[in-house]
Amino acid sequence: MLTTERHEWIMGLLKQRQTVKIAELMEGTGASESTIRRDLTELEAMNLLERIHGGATIRDRNIQELSVSDKSVKNEQEKQRIAAHAAGLVEEGEFIFLDAGTTTFRMIPFLAGKETVVVTNGLTHVDALIDHGITTYLTGGCIKGKTRALVGPQATGALSEYRFDRCFLGANGFDPEYGYTTPDPEEAAVKKLAASLARRAYVVADHSKAGKVSFTKVLPLAGAALITDSLDGAMMDAVENETTVKVVTE
Amino acid sequence: MLTTERHEWIMGLLKQRQTVKIAELMEGTGASESTIRRDLTELEAMNLLERIHGGATIRDRNIQELSVSDKSVKNEQEKQRIAAHAAGLVEEGEFIFLDAGTTTFRMIPFLAGKETVVVTNGLTHVDALIDHGITTYLTGGCIKGKTRALVGPQATGALSEYRFDRCFLGANGFDPEYGYTTPDPEEAAVKKLAASLARRAYVVADHSKAGKVSFTKVLPLAGAALITDSLDGAMMDAVENETTVKVVTE
DNA sequence: TCATAATCGTTCACAAACAATCAAAAACAG
DNA sequence: CTGTTTTTGATTGTTTGTGAACGATTATGA
Numbered sequence: 170m171l172t173t174e175r176h177e178w179i180m181g182l183l184k185q186r187q188t189v190k191i192a193e194l195m196e197g198t199g200a201s202e203s204t205i206r207r208d209l210t211e212l213e214a215m216n217l218l219e220r221i222h223g224g225a226t227i228r229d230r231n232i233q234e235l236s237v238s239d240k241s242v243k244n245e246q247e248k249q250r251i252a253a254h255a256a257g258l259v260e261e262g263e264f265i266f267l268d269a270g271t272t273t274f275r276m277i278p279f280l281a282g283k284e285t286v287v288v289t290n291g292l293t294h295v296d297a298l299i300d301h302g303i304t305t306y307l308t309g310g311c312i313k314g315k316t317r318a319l320v321g322p323q324a325t326g327a328l329s330e331y332r333f334d335r336c337f338l339g340a341n342g343f344d345p346e347y348g349y350t351t352p353d354p355e356e357a358a359v360k361k362l363a364a365s366l367a368r369r370a371y372v373v374a375d376h377s378k379a380g381k382v383s384f385t386k387v388l389p390l391a392g393a394a395l396i397t398d399s400l401d402g403a404m405m406d407a408v409e410n411e412t413t414v415k416v417v418t419e
Numbered sequence: 420m421l422t423t424e425r426h427e428w429i430m431g432l433l434k435q436r437q438t439v440k441i442a443e444l445m446e447g448t449g450a451s452e453s454t455i456r457r458d459l460t461e462l463e464a465m466n467l468l469e470r471i472h473g474g475a476t477i478r479d480r481n482i483q484e485l486s487v488s489d490k491s492v493k494n495e496q497e498k499q500r501i502a503a504h505a506a507g508l509v510e511e512g513e514f515i516f517l518d519a520g521t522t523t524f525r526m527i528p529f530l531a532g533k534e535t536v537v538v539t540n541g542l543t544h545v546d547a548l549i550d551h552g553i554t555t556y557l558t559g560g561c562i563k564g565k566t567r568a569l570v571g572p573q574a575t576g577a578l579s580e581y582r583f584d585r586c587f588l589g590a591n592g593f594d595p596e597y598g599y600t601t602p603d604p605e606e607a608a609v610k611k612l613a614a615s616l617a618r619r620a621y622v623v624a625d626h627s628k629a630g631k632v633s634f635t636k637v638l639p640l641a642g643a644a645l646i647t648d649s650l651d652g653a654m655m656d657a658v659e660n661e662t663t664v665k666v667v668t669e
Numbered sequence: 670t671c672a673t674a675a676t677c678g679t680t681c682a683c684a685a686a687c688a689a690t691c692a693a694a695a696a697c698a699g
Numbered sequence: 700c701t702g703t704t705t706t707t708g709a710t711t712g713t714t715t716g717t718g719a720a721c722g723a724t725t726a727t728g729a
Contacts, residue, residue: 312545
């Protein structure tokens, strides 16, 4: 077995199981303990994993979970329902802004055949939009690595040339006091601007975002209607006091 | 077994399995270790694979998909040479415009590690650029279905905010009389503008484009230097009379 | 806290893979 | 057919990856 092969094999197992033992790797690859140990040292140097006593683990579990692919399996059903409802609001011939993010992404199939024009800053959205025959415009800008969102002055500049009927945003957290929040200031700027350019703004976010507060404030709750899947009583009251809420149940 | 045959055989196996061992290749082709080793060195120089201790692996998956499509390895090699030469012109820290299109796409691996900033209107380029760690900006605009190029007033508007050190364009034809031509007027407008914003403009086009004339004129030959692989005598004279030509031979 | 066992990093010797060189064989041109 | 070029395979010494050994370090349970 080639060194590189072994490295890939290790990383593959690591992604499946989050942590691996050296004994497992020895058995799986047929290499000796020394070799595995060396491999782990190298992979750690490349920042691909973190060594722990007896094995290794994924370097940054948070980042791992935040990556688009993993996120998209989590709360899939809820997201589908939220997306379906949000897309249902869109009427024939409207001009829509679709934020980057997984929940807004799920809206795309439900938008098919509506003759809408969609502007998005989400690179990952483009393929799906085109495939569903939706006329699509992309904002320009710098590409943010993880989320594949287009941000920066080029993005906001391009955006400000448009006016929208509706604007659908994602958010990492919503909270009665702090409003809608997201980790990245540049993305927040785009969201904020998009909301201001639309007649109606919506935030789509599943219940796991309730009460979460992230680094940058996008809007106060009053700045956009919220579409979510389920809220407990106290949160529901607090949020409903600030903005329009649509709870999408089964 | 002919050298080229062997090369194709190697690339074929490589596409099936991701990585190959030298021993496998020796057995499969019947050639000696030295010969295989030479082959791998050459194929690596053409950027078709990456050598690793004990064998070789595919350099990047995008190029793999491209060469799978329908081009023979031999044709591929010529295009690779054009791309390699074009990218070789780029110096550390420069600002580059990279047009949508397959030949410009092939330049991307050769740009890696140059600390350049690339602006592109090619959606398909983005993934590869990011993968190679290149700072990338995307022009905005409407997405043209087939070529996935960003065009329209949004694209030209975004573009006009930039200035470039070098600009690399594709073209569907070049001709002494009609200049560089391309089928789509909107794409032509983007190309034209990009060229005007760059200190130096280049068109990359293989010999099959020589003498071809398409619907829309992008530039006269004098508007950009031409990088191509081989031209017959008459064409060479005619073209050289109009612009700088670099013929990339082996 | 101490003892024990598992895990760790380091070192060394060996085997595999490597680049470089050279001469023979094949392909080619005149 | 002869001289030249290209391709090939063997040989060389060098580099790199590997596995075993050993003492040092860390976890764990009495």
